[in-house]
Amino acid sequence: MEPKLKLMELVAIPVLLALLSLSNKANAYPRVPCYFVFGDSLSDNGNNNKLPTLAKVNYPPYGIDFPQGPTGRFCNGRNMHDFIAQLLGLKDNIPAFVTSKGRNIFNGVNYASGSAGIRKETGSNLTLYNYGARKFAVYGIGQIGCTPYAISMYGTNRPGCVLKLNKGATLFNNRLKPLIHQLNNNLTDAKFTYLNPSGDSALATLGHLVSNTPCCTIGGGGGELCLPHSKSCKNSSKFIFWDGAHPTEALNKIFAKNAYTSKSPFNASPLNIQQLAMW
Ligand SMILES: *[C@@H]1O[C@H](CO)[C@@H](O)[C@H](O)[C@H]1NC(C)=O
Ligand SMILES: *[C@@H]1O[C@H](CO)[C@@H](O)[C@H](O)[C@H]1NC(C)=O
Ligand SMILES: *[C@@H]1O[C@H](CO)[C@@H](O)[C@H](O)[C@H]1NC(C)=O
Secondary structure, eight states: OHHHHHHHTTTSSOOEEEEOOSSOOTTOSSSSSOOEEEOSTTTOBSTTTTSSSSOOOOSTTTTTTSTTSOOSBSSSSOOHHHHHHHHTTOSSOOOBGGGOOGGGGGGOOBOOOTTOOOOHHHHSSOTTGGGTOOEEEEEOOOOGGGSHHHHHHHOOBTTTBOHHHHHHHHHHHHHHHHHHHHHHHHOTTSEEEEEOTTSHHHHHTOTTSBOSSOSBOEEETTTTEEOTTOOBOSOGGGBSBSSSSSBOHHHHHHHHHHHHHOOOTTTEESOOHHHHHHO
């Protein structure tokens, strides 16, 4: 049981990332000098590979659509931050903390670690502002009650999702938003923004995709990860979920675009990432 509980945390926490703006040149391209990522398995790109944890996926069929194969991304291909880094005009993917060294840390580092959680001692410190970070994109929690694993664990209420998990996510998001606005009021030389890239307008575009079945054969990790070397569906871009808990590359691309460009205050408030980068 214990591994199962731990692995549910894979998706049950928000992704937090910061855009460090040390030299903010107006029309320069890329749009930000560097990009630092903090989060859980939705953002991990290899940090867990050598850790003694069930929450790692450096085996096929993970990475079947990624040029280097399995990298530790919890996905068939690229994750949302790979797409956002591309939209920001950054040349390369942001390196995982475990593999980054030398000058490449100046472009950013990805510290995300599958199964990471929120702790008082990590959340209470202005984890980054004091070191010069001035642009913060903070992600709310997506509809975690709609993942195939959650549905198989808890059963569904209509319309096909576990309502109590989605309600918990909404509760969290509803309190996160005012906190972001407080931070903007208190720290006027920095900008924080709240993002919910799986929000209303993103989901509205997904009607044509398979939502109730994952693309790969699950049972690995605590139950929601792909089984090592198992078969996966023919065309993952027709699916919302890659495994029992994580979206496909196709969905990550939609979410990244939404976080980058959404004009809806429900999904991006007060700014989307494009506006944050230009701020
Ligand atoms: C915050 O970080 C500083 C050093 O950067 C440290 O001295 C302090 O103990 C931290 N506070 C908390 C609550 O973690
Ligand atoms: C903002 O400042 C007010 C007044 O000093 C303080 O009560 C509040 O906790 C601060 N909020 C944050 C998120 O730092
Ligand atoms: C996979 O599905 C997408 C979306 O329906 C389609 O555009 C693409 O051509 C398909 N790829 C293959 C190899 O069938």
